[in-house]
């Protein structure tokens with residue numbers, strides 16, 4: 001990716017307050033300035049301090065990406081070279097037990113926010129003729145499981161959205177990548193879940209780094225990362 005003239009490239013990461021988004025922020029901080037987006041401002045400020053210690057200038061935007069108006073107002077027109085659409089929620093339970101609020105929250109954050117956030121910053125990338133949109137999908141984007149009617153549906157959407165967008169904007173110099181992790185040790189899972197065998201968030205962050213640091217003529221469009229031995233605790 002070609003950086004902005006006279007400055008470090010700017011990466012905007014949604015869901016940067018915790019989990020995978022936090023790890024992506026730390027992974028990109030040595031070479032990027034950062035715009036960190038999530039609802040919890042105090043957690044964002046703590047992540048920002050860690051990233052500043054690694055050399056990044058950081059802007060925190062406390063915003064709920066479920067709110068289309070606020071998202072558009074806060075993000076439209078920002079100079080962004082790398083967008084990481086990472087914010088996501090999972091309510092894994094049988095369809096007949098899922099409330100309408102749980103259904104809509106997953107669709108709003110995992111699907112509709114992709115429109116509002118990407119729509120806000122993609123025109124600048126296209127106008128400048130360079131940029132990268134990276135989306136955190138999931139193996140649930142091509143698998144199904146009991147309790148996954150909504151979550152797997154949203155992640156299947158991600159796959160179709162990402163490939164179509166890639167075909168639309170690659171000739172304008174903008175890459176689109178989707179990273180599809182298996183299970184990752186974060187608070188996405190309910191308390192009490194055994195997470196000792198899962199990938200660590202920094203493993204996904206390294207996959208993001210690999211995708212956005214590819215040579216200029218090469219696009220890493222899909223990248224799946226999984227735990228090697230899900231029946232055993234990971235080596236520390």
Ligand SMILES: NC(=O)C1=CN([C@@H]2O[C@H](COP(=O)(O)OP(=O)(O)OC[C@H]3O[C@@H](n4cnc5c(N)ncnc54)[C@H](OP(=O)(O)O)[C@@H]3O)[C@@H](O)[C@H]2O)C=CC1
Nearest residue numbers: 015017018019020038039040064065087088183184186188
């Ligand atoms: N953990 C896993 O096994 C896997 C996760 N993924 C995907 O990775 C992404 C990150 O998940 P993970 O880090 O595990 O989950 P976490 O629950 O640890 O973090 C979710 C992040 O999303 C943010 N977020 C949630 N809702 C909103 C909202 N309405 N507005 C703004 N930000 C929001 C949270 O910030 P805050 O609460 O401060 O707003 C938080 O930073 C998701 O898209 C998930 O589907 C994919 C495959 C595997």
Ligand SMILES: CC(=O)[C@H](N)C(=O)O
Nearest residue numbers: 138139140181182183
């Ligand atoms: C939560 C996820 O997206 C993960 N791929 C899983 O299916 O455990």
